[in-house]
Amino acid sequence: MNAPSKQPRHWSDPWFGNGRFKLNLVLLALSVLPAQPGRGAGPDCWLYCSRNLWVDKNIDDMEALFRRAANAGCTHALLADSKFAKLGDMDAHYFRNVERVKQFAAELHLEIVPALFPIGYSNDLLWHDPNLIEALPVRDALFVVQDGVARLQPDQAVRIKGGDFSDLKQWDWKDDIVQPDGGAALIRDPKGQNARVVQKLRLTPFRQYHFSVRVRTQDFHGTPEVKLLAGNRALNHNYLGVKPTQDWTTHHVVFNSLENTDANLYLGCWGGGTGSLWFDDAKLEEVGLLNLVRREGAPLSVHTTGGKELIEGRDFERVDDPHMGNRLWKGSYDIYHEPPIIKTSLPNGTRLRVSYYHAVTVYDDQAVMCPSEPKTVELLRDQAKRMHAAWGAKGYLMSHDEIRVWNWCDACQRRHLDAGALLADNVKTCIKILREFNPGGRIYVWSDMFDPQHNAHNDYYLVHGDLSGSWVGLDKEVTIVNWNFDKRSDSLKWFADLGNRQLIAGYYDAGPDQIRAWLESAKGVRGITGAMFTTWQNRYDDLERFAKVVSVFSPGT
Structure with missing residues (x-):
């Protein structure tokens, strides 16, 4: 798994803190190539x-x-x-x-x-x-037509057990420092300990998922995180953006299941300091067409469940996500917003299989x-x-x-x-x-x-x-x-x-x-x-x- 870092090229090494090392001077006479014209002889x-x-x-x-x-x-x-x-x-x-x-x-x-x-x-x-962003594939997501609109209908229902945190025993496991507090999960003064609740999820491969959770903090020194781990691979890498002190705020995570049928959901913090952190109202849903990318190398494909290919502009209106890559200015992307829909005159109950590509960002x-x-x-x-x-x-x-x-x-x-x-x-x-x-x-x-x-x-x-x-x-x-x-x-x-x-x-x-x-x-x-x-x-x-x-x-x- 790749550990996140706010300073990807930041250097730190406790070895240098002991003050007991001695470094010899490096003689670059043998290690520096001959000077190029117009430049000094030194490094x-x-x-x-x-x-x-x-x-x-x-x-x-x-x-x-x-x-x-x-x-x-x-x-x-x-x-x-x-x-x-x-x-x-x-x-x-x-x-x-x-x-x-x-x-x-x-x-x-x-x-x-x-x-x-x-x-x-x-x-x-x-x-x-913004559509030139590298995009992840969603394959054959199920959409069902109702009243002129085709909306996503998950093949496999997904939900979080104990997402209201009224009973932490519904989670698969937790660190001891995570305790119930008035219907929420509370982490208080972890002081370097890992503090997490974990649940195993069943997923459909190559589908797009949206997870949300409400977070509250009080003088919390640490980084609250939501991680989706499938084997050794993390499926999400965005920061939640939780402040050290904040009232209840909903935070979002969007991820692609890729080839995975299951993943472990972690909520909490790794090696936090002092202060208090609460989680509540954890929800998971499959979503469709969120941050939809439209370009030749990222095609949108719509078929009936019988295999008939539908033509955009004839069988359904063109589909675009106007918010994709336009969060603050062109080239800036958000994590979650209301996804676009497919407008069509097809009969109610028509089942469609939709494949597309969506934007994803890191940190x-x-x-x-x-x-x-x-x-x-x-x-x-x-x-x-x-x-x-x-x-x-x-x-x-x-x-x-x-x-x-x-x-x-x-x-x-x-x-x-x-x-x-x-x-x-x-x-x-x-x-x-x-x-x-x-x-x-x-x-x-x-x-x-x-x-x-x-x-x-x-x-x-x-x-x-x-x-x-x-x-x-x-x-x-x-x-x-x-x-x-x-x-x-x-x-x-x-x-x-x-x-x-x-x-x-x-x-x-x-x-x-x-x-x-x-x-x-x-x-x-x-x-x-x-x-x-x-x-x-x-x-x-x-x-x-x-x-x-x-x-x-x-x-x-």
Whole structure:
């Protein structure tokens, strides 16, 4: 099972808290490749910076930050902005700010490396077409016509036993700390203990389910969760969004049963702290057409139970979900809303079998783009063209990162590729596009989806198939931005053996000791070009100390 994390790339390791370790200085004379023309002989020192470049104050702050970075010895800045996916809709003001950033970066001899191709966190590109989200299949769900409308009717009734929590014995098991409290389940001061109630569910494969529960908290320190576990796979990965103190509030979970006929439902928290948490009114239902995706590679199919195919626009009206991918703006998705219906003039009682594809997100609305639709490739090409016209950069970073939903829709499945081969094909396409618009330019990519010690393996989140072999799509000219701290020695060796240069993505809001450990592990590894100050909390107070640690490891020391 993949454990959720609000900071997927956040580093922590209690080993560093004991203060008793000593790290030798890393001599990079043997581990850093010869300097490229126009660059210093020492290791590169990067910083990561994510900003909305339309806001003038952000540009002012960036200039101050870049001056600090340059004075500290930084050589590169990895720059991200959600608007990089929407340059065709940006105004003159935005591009004036781009020019301003380019100007002061050039004055400071700080090379900007823009990030593009958000394969993994695709919401920004999905702004162009929310239906391009990778979608999960529902197969042959039963709908029955009544008064001109076909609505879902479950083949198999589903319900929660003891969902009103008046009798906790109706649940299959619970941790002792979970107690009844006035018709609700109460968890008080778990203080590191697991506190859960569990029930086994019977499901129909490849159906869409909606679970809801009311939650109340009082000064609760912990993360209330609802988990659907089928074997070693979690079927849901969204955060509930429960506040530390809140009155009774209904929270929603939507999941696809995939190939499973049963799953275990967990309510509670893992390793919570102090405070009180209540659950009540747990309900489960099968739903249909929720967050319905409409595109060629995600077809909607409606048949009578006798096998006759019905034609959309003739036998029933076109079906769309206007809320799909339009929660706050295009490319933002919600978990639950009232699903659309099928309007038809078919006689009452007509039974239909409906197959379709629906959107699914991970954690806080992370959406992944389908790699197989031609329009996806068109959008990637358009982004590369506009980005290079705006920045004219020497290099770009491809944002393939934590791809958690993959290879389910018909567009992907009819290619008959495993998940890793599908990713290899996509990254190869992206490399080709970049070389078309920026011949001879440098190309970088995050490490995790090409690292078998990290995320390039079987049973990764809601990926269909095995991600092994994804690295076949990389060539030796692509520089790997490696953030696999936990297995850094094996990971560094893996990419070095593939023949790729590597840039270490360090810090991760954990202090300078983290990069010292990275560089110690990098000793003797060929092709390490430097390290990047990587913060996801916009914390730059340790920037100078980080740069100093990196600078010590220059060749010849």
